[in-house]
Amino acid sequence: MATETLRPEDAKRALTEAYPTKAARKRAKQIVVNAPPDAEGFRPPILSNTRTTPGVITQRGCSYAGCKGVILGPVRDILTITHGPVGCGFYSWLTRRNQTRPPSEDAPNYMPYALMTDMQENDIVFGGEKKLRKAIREAYEIFRPKAIAIAATCPVGLIGDDIHAVARDMKEELGINVFAFSCEGYKGVSQSAGHHIANNGIFEHVVGTRDEPPGGKFRINLLGEYNIGGDAFEIERILELCGITLVSTFSGNASYDQFARAHTADLNAVMCHRSINYMAEMTEEKYGIPWIKVNFIGAEATAKSLRKIAQYFGDPDLVERVEQVTADEMSRVRAVIDEVRPRTEGKTAMLFVGGSRAHHYQELFREIGMRTVAAGYEFGHRDDYEGRKVLPFIKIDADSRNIEELDVEPDPERYRPRKPPEELEALRAQGLDLGEYEGLMADMEEGSLVIDDITHYETERLIELYRPDVFCAGIKEKYVIQKHGIPMKQLHNYDYHGPYAGFRGAVRFYREIDRMASTRIWRHVTPPWAQDPRPETLRQAS
Amino acid sequence: MLLRHTPKELRKRSALTVNPAKTCQPVGALYAALGVHRCLPHSHGSQGCCAYHRSMLTRHTKEPVMAATSSFTEGASVFGGMANLTQAIENIFALYDPDVVAVHTTCLSEVIGDDIPQIVRNAADAGKIPEGRTVIHANTPSFVGSHITGFANMTRALVEYFAEPGAAPTKRINVIPGFVEPSDMAELKRLAAEMGVEILLFPDTSGVLAAPMTGRHEFYPEGGVRVEDLRTVGGSLATLALGAWASAPAAEALEKKAQVSFEVLDTPIGLLATDRFVDALRRIGGVEATVSVTRERGRLVDLLADMSQYFYGKKVALVGDPDPVIALTEFCLTLDMKPVHVVTGTPGKRFEERVRGLLEEAGVEGNVAQASDMFHFHQLIKNEPVDLIIGNTYCKYIARDERTPLVRHGFPVLDRVGHQFFPTVGYRGAMRLAEKILDAFLDRADRETDETAFELVL
Incomplete structure (x- = not known):
């Protein structure tokens, strides 16, 4: 296999040599050969959350996609109106595969609807606020929602429409919650800016507006889980088995009311650190809710996450129940691993996707004996690669400075430290990593390649150099990879499959990778006559 | 119900679009540019536009869709996109070596007012465009027209940039x-x-x-x-x-x-x-x-005549882009079907005139709307149910809720394959369309007909 003889440093050189000088310099800082931590525990630094160089062909999308698509997208009963020309609202219409389960047949579910102001030239020239107001009124008349969100697209900021003023007025006029997101596509350098903007908006306008907690002894929020292909349903099933109450998910299978009372939970469990750590930090400061990093992708990772939650609550019954559930589920998981592993053992994977999946999915591959030889995020920051201990050293550039940081203080009435400081300290001493995230590099092999915001050019070179057995990315990369004769797994939308979270999801993923690695069609890419292209007569002659 | 909030009662909307029956210009421009050999489309705007367009075209075609972007940030939005486009041109030629770069604008760069030809001239003067290569452009503001307008504008740009007035006469x-x-x-x-x-x-x-699978991405x-x-x-x-x-x-x-x-x-x-x-x-x-x-024509007429009983009098609702929908309306009338709702999202009063003309000639009463949306289309169906819907994949939500067969046609078709390989234009294409319509009716009949009336033979 090529990977055995190829030095990662040489691979890195091969990836960057075609770039013009300036671009090559930048890319060299975004491609890192993973190395063990230094004496102080730091990994090699990786340039990330930085502007994509124009023209390179990037995987990345925009701030609007991060706000309207990722964070608001999975929420079924906030009616989101896109203020802008038709495209943005059209492309974000049902394309992310967020599933949702309204409590009843007639309960609100706005997800199959795309609402927009479809700005025309006149609106651009004379301003679109009037049209937006009117659109909100028309939407209210049809849908009667309890909340309306407004999402801005590129031209809105430039022409100076004050969508927040419109939101305030309409809130007053309609008597429902109306709030706006200035998530113009040019903000920040990727979807990541949109996540931050969405977190801020939901935190400011929704969280903390309903004080009655749900029942249950162990109440948590799940942060950064978006219910792609039904992942959230599997996690909900497991939490229920364990007797853990889910107050709110941000934002898979979520509803407005769940957000509104999220501050009544006693722990925030963070899945996708990149997209939602803001919410974790802000709710800790304002309401006193600690957070831990969890990962429900991978069976072992799921078991570990459940144990962490149990450890936090420190209730012996809960600890016991988690162990029972885990043991029970793992016996079924192991049977499938044993079945699949002979075919997957030693195979290689590459993952270039999102802001957490490129990390989380390595767990699943590991469980069936596969190695991740290269990975990276589309919109991760340094802390997602190197761990949160680099946070104090991250330089804030102009693009990040433009994204508002909310000034959060303890809520005079609702702030309630969930545990006294000495108890939290004791938990830390026992190894519970409260408020910590180690990042992707910590879980990757020495000598593996870590590549931020990989370009199309690098993707193709990487495939030629390594010929991995499975490549994971998104829809734009899907058929490029497969044209190379390598099976490709989409980890944004799961190729319309899934769920892959939790125990049952892990089993489904193992079988899916088994299928991909053993599918017969890949053996038939070369036609039989290309193996000996000479006509029969010539063959006989020789 | 998937679209549980869509009421039967029609109410006039003047500001709100719900479930559009069109999308924005740049995706059409990108698609048109892909139809030039060794051309790399380039989106001059925020990188989300390009990501969305590539994703949508990939989902539709199940093929790689290559395009680059100027990756605007806030700075570019304030100072203009010249630096971004110049840098993009340099990187594109270094990495991807196209013969043509086809730049289309976005709402952002249109609002800023970037002068693309000027930026390209500067890039050429600075030696960033290799000998014999061309950077062309089309203005495709998303707040005018639709993806069809964008396709038209980029196609026109091909003429404006490449056609030579004194070209030698050919028989082409x-x-x-x-x-x-x-x-x-x-x-x-x-x-x-x-x-x-x-x-x-x-x-x-x-x-x-x-493109065929060869083990190498071209x-x-x-x-x-x-x-x-x-x-x-x-x-x-x-x-x-x-x-x-x-x-x-x-x-x-x-x-x-x-x-x-x-x-x-x-x-x-x-x-x-x-x-x-x-x-x-x-x-x-x-x-x-x-x-x-x-002969091809004769075969088509033969099929349509033989199967006439299944088409005759069936009500159909059509939604999509104006050019194909006009032709589909006419085809449905040829089949003696009744196109009772005909809708496009793309603006243009001529659409209504043309479709009304076709319907009047055939003596069919129908609703015709341009610059409309799928929410309205659905409401029309709720008020006058149909036997068949013809439209893009988004129609499947309506089709399921209204228990109405759907023949997928138009852009985008995200949930089926076939349109990449099997045409619907020409006589053969019409045969395929007729087959699909027939299948839609007959599959429904086979699924829902009373057991005693279940038929073995067509």
């Missing part, structure tokens, strides 16, 4: 296919070749977005109209613009630039529109309609 006919599938473009070429008429089809995505597949051919379109006998919305602007530009006369025809979907296309090829190309094409 230019054919502008409009925003149709790669398979449709291939079929138009086949049909013309069958008749012995030499055509130059542009743009032509047929060999670009239907960044620039075999297909696409050649730049050297585009330079000669000014010498052609005439131009056939298939579709008033998508194709007429380029044909008009070519007439102005090189005095090539043109005819605007409907997209050749269905018997009659194909007849007019074939007849135009025959007339202008100075050939007889070949036996083989006449």
Whole structure:
């Protein structure tokens, strides 16, 4: 296999040599050969959350996609109106595969609807606020929602429409919650800016507006889980088995009311650190809710996450129940691993996707004996690669400075430290990593390649150099990879499959990778006559 | 119900679009640019636009869709996108070595007012465009028209940039296919070749977005109209613009630039529109309609006549882009079906006039709307139910809620394959459409008919 003889440093050189000088310099800082931590525990630094160089062909999308698509997208009963020309609202219409389960047949579910102001030239020239107001009124008349969100697209900021003023007025006029997101596509350098903007908006306008907690002894929020292909349903099933109450998910299978009372939970469990750590930090400061990093992708990772939650609550019954559930589920998981592993053992994977999946999915591959030889995020920051201990050293550039940081203080009435400081300290001493995230590099092999915001050019070179057995990315990369004769797994939308979270999801993923690695069609890419292209007569002659 | 909040009661909306039946210009421009050999489309705006367009076109075609972006940030939005585009041009040629870079604008760069030709000239002066390569552009503001307008604008740009006024006369006919599938473009070429008429089809995505699996990704597949051919379109006998919305602007530009006369025809979907296309090829190309094409036609008429009982009187609702929907309306009328709701999202009053004209001639009463949306389309169906819906994948939500069969047609079709390979233009395309419509009716009958009336034979 090529990977055995190829030095990662040489691979890195091969990836960057075609770039013009300036671009090559930048890319060299975004491609890192993973190395063990230094004496102080730091990994090699990786340039990330930085502007994509124009023209390179990037995987990345925009701030609007991060706000309207990722964070608001999975929420079924906030009616989101896109203020802008038709495209943005059209492309974000049902394309992310967020599933949702309204409590009843007639309960609100706005997800199959795309609402927009479809700005025309006149609106651009004379301003679109009037049209937006009117659109909100028309939407209210049809849908009667309890909340309306407004999402801005590129031209809105430039022409100076004050969508927040419109939101305030309409809130007053309609008597429902109306709030706006200035998530113009040019903000920040990727979807990541949109996540931050969405977190801020939901935190400011929704969280903390309903004080009655749900029942249950162990109440948590799940942060950064978006219910792609039904992942959230599997996690909900497991939490229920364990007797853990889910107050709110941000934002898979979520509803407005769940957000509104999220501050009544006693722990925030963070899945996708990149997209939602803001919410974790802000709710800790304002309401006193600690957070831990969890990962429900991978069976072992799921078991570990459940144990962490149990450890936090420190209730012996809960600890016991988690162990029972885990043991029970793992016996079924192991049977499938044993079945699949002979075919997957030693195979290689590459993952270039999102802001957490490129990390989380390595767990699943590991469980069936596969190695991740290269990975990276589309919109991760340094802390997602190197761990949160680099946070104090991250330089804030102009693009990040433009994204508002909310000034959060303890809520005079609702702030309630969930545990006294000495108890939290004791938990830390026992190894519970409260408020910590180690990042992707910590879980990757020495000598593996870590590549931020990989370009199309690098993707193709990487495939030629390594010929991995499975490549994971998104829809734009899907058929490029497969044209190379390598099976490709989409980890944004799961190729319309899934769920892959939790125990049952892990089993489904193992079988899916088994299928991909053993599918017969890949053996038939070369036609039989290309193996000996000479006509029969010539063959006989020789 | 999936669309549980859509009421039957129609209420006038003047500001809110719900579930659009169109999208924005740039995606059409990107698609058109892919129909040029060794061309890399480039989106001048925020990188989300390009990501969305590539994703949507990939989901539709199940093929790699290559395009670059200027990756605007807040700085570019304030100071203009010159630095970004200049840098993009340099990187694109270094990494991807195209013959042509086709820049289209976005709402952002249009609002800023970036002067693309000026930026490109500066880049050329600075030596950033290699010898013999071209950077072309089309203005495609998302707040005007639709994806069809964008397709039309980029196609016109091909004429404006490449067509040479004094090109030597040829015996060729230019054919502008409009925003149709790669398979449709291939079929138009086949049909013309069958008749012995030499055509130059542009743009032509047929060999670009239907690439074979070879074990290697070809960044620039075999297909696409050649730049050297585009330079000669000014010498052609005439131009056939298939579709008033998508194709007429380029044909008009070519007439102005090189005095090539043109005819605007409907997209050749269905018997009659194909007849007019074939007849135009025959007339202008100075050939007889070949036996083989006449046979193809005969086979189609044979099928439609034999199966008439299943089509006759069935109510149908159509939604999609103006050019194909006009042709589909006519085809449904040929089948004696009743197109009772005909809707497009793309603006243009001519659409209503044209469709109304077709309906009146056939004595069918129907609702016709342009610049409308799928929410309205759905409401129309709730008020007057139909036997069949023809439209893109988004119609499946309506189809399921209203328990109505759906034939997928148009852009985008995200949840089925086939449109990449099997055309719906020409006589063969019409046979396929007829087959699909028939299947939709008969599958439903087989599923729902009372057991005693269950039929073995058609």
